Amino acid sequence: MNTISRREREKQAREEDIINAAEKIFIKEGYNEASMEQIARECQFTRKTLYQYFANKEDLYYTVVIRGFTKLLEYFEKEIKNGTTGFEKLQNLGFAYYKFYKDFSGIFALMNYVGYVKSKKESEDKLKEFNKITDSVAQQVAKIIDEGKKDGTIRTDVDTMSLTLSSEFSLTGFFHMLSVSGKTFMSHFSLNEEEFIRFNINLLCDAIRKKN
Incomplete structure (x- = not known):
């Protein structure tokens, strides 16, 4: 049975949170008006954290x-x-x-x-x-x-x-x-x-x- 570490699970969960936040902001603001800053605020991460994933x-x-x-x-x-x-x-x-x-x-x-x-x-x-x-x-x-x-x-x-x-x-x-x-x-x-x-x-x- 394949298992992943706690660290990997946390990483996956954080990435999912970022994607969910981005989806919400893109829909609300439109692609052009949306910013990484807005997405970071939505998922309560820093912009630096976002750029670690995307x-x-x-x-x-x-x-x-x-x-x-x-x-x-x-x-x-x-x-x-x-x-x-x-x-x-x-x-x-x-x-x-x-x-x-x-x-x-x-x-x-x-x-x-x-x-x-x-x-x-x-x-x-x-x-x-x-x-x-x-x-x-x-x-x-x-x-x-x-x-x-x-x-x-x-x-x-x-x-x-x-x-x-x-x-x-x-x-x-x-x-x-x-x-x-x-x-x-x-x-x-x-x-x-x-x-x-x-x-x-x-x-x-x-x-x-x-x-x-």
């Missing part, structure tokens, strides 16, 4: 976002089990994304901000880790699409990876716009948010389904 703000941001994608994958894996065909599993992935969006709207916004963050040399390892987890998400979707192609429930006339990336981009863009202006949009057109979201997920999935 090279800079970018490094800490990627850590928070990587944890978000890890959680998203957990949502995917749970919902996949509820489908029998490739198409059903793909549809369940869409609704898993919706559940994640509802449960972690703040994290979702941070995950979508990654394109605006300028990476520094000190954060290269975290950036590689981030790319690895996002690749895992794409691979999960692609695997389901290939399964659907084989069982005859998903179109075979479109390249799997093109279909994967297009689906991800469309769904991410939809929820991003929903997070930015959804309430105003729903109110203006007197829409039920739940029904509107389900309609859009089903519409996207229907474009992928193989027609009999």
Whole structure:
């Protein structure tokens, strides 16, 4: 049985406290306005302590976002089990994304901000880790699409990876716009948010389904 020392447990707990504090500050203040000083105050550590664990703000941001994608994958894996065909599993992935969006709207916004963050040399390892987890998400979707192609429930006339990336981009863009202006949009057109979201997920999935 593997055991870790008390010192290592304390180190892990301290790192988790820093990540939790960073997540809270990033969500509250936004990435640009957040500072290591604010994060240090939130977790009641010194800035010096933060820099013992993370090279800079970018490094800490990627850590928070990587944890978000890890959680998203957990949502995917749970919902996949509820489908029998490739198409059903793909549809369940869409609704898993919706559940994640509802449960972690703040994290979702941070995950979508990654394109605006300028990476520094000190954060290269975290950036590689981030790319690895996002690749895992794409691979999960692609695997389901290939399964659907084989069982005859998903179109075979479109390249799997093109279909994967297009689906991800469309769904991410939809929820991003929903997070930015959804309430105003729903109110203006007197829409039920739940029904509107389900309609859009089903519409996207229907474009992928193989027609009999």
